[in-house]
Amino acid sequence: MQADARHAAWAEAWRALGVQAPDSAPNNALFDALLARYGEAHRAYHTLQHLDECLAGLALERSHAKRPAEIALALWFHDAIYDVHRHDNEQRSADWARQALRDAGVDAEAAQRVHALVMATRHQAQPEEADAQLLVDIDLSILGAPAPRFAEYEQQIRIEYAHVPPEVFEPRRRQILGGFLARDPLYLTPSIRARLEAQARLNLQRAIG
Structure with missing residues (x-):
């Protein structure tokens, strides 16, 4: 995915949730922080390549999503924290996502749903909720x-x-x-x-x- 297409997908997800467009403060800093995370030197698979593949998968399956913007932001955050020496990466990523959404003005229920979506990528069990199933299948x-x-x-x-x-x-x-x-x-x-x-x-x- 080209950089401009990636940023467009990011911006559209936030707009769909009715909050400030991320090409202005403070969310542009958040976008840059996420890109930096996915570009960390210790990553080989959990990189922008994987994120782009996930976003492309969502674009292909968007009609099957109940809340596609929430799935999109969950995908952006689902590997935001990735340290192979730790076992709480999904928890930390989910917490970051929830706080970022709340800071941007997203309502608490939507922020909590995104948190739950990120947590579903632990892959400990197959989820029962349709959007979580779609997210996990994309991942x-x-x-x-x-x-x-x-x-x-x-x-x-x-x-x-x-x-x-x-x-x-x-x-x-x-x-x-x-x-x-x-x-x-x-x-x-x-x-x-x-x-x-x-x-x-x-x-x-x-x-x-």
Whole structure:
């Protein structure tokens, strides 16, 4: 996604929530802060590439969203905090999102819904609410990517966990991917399931070996 298209998507999400356009203070600083986060040197997968893929996925599935602007901002924040040595990245990202929305004048209920959407990306269980299902499916759409992109994704994840020895990383990675493969269905949004489920299962089976 080009920089201007990325900023346009950002601006549109805020406008849809009826608050100050982010190309003026204070939200422009927030936009820059998020870009800086996604550009951190220790990231290989959780970068602007992933964010752009998620935003493109939302654009494709927008008609299935109840509150697309809230999903969009949840996507912007869902990997805002990413430290492979911590286990509270989603919590910290969700808290940041909620505070940023409240500071911008978004009502408390909407800010809390965005917080809940970000928390759904912990992937501890499949969500029951439709917008959360859509968000999670978009976040996991990489699993159903064409084989070359999926292979690149696997390499990017390994780079992020380069400090973990193979004898620890590989069985743990197989366990994680096996958990996704065991979901039936993997994708809860019908249109995403129709597009990606079969390829995702092929990718996961090959990765698990």
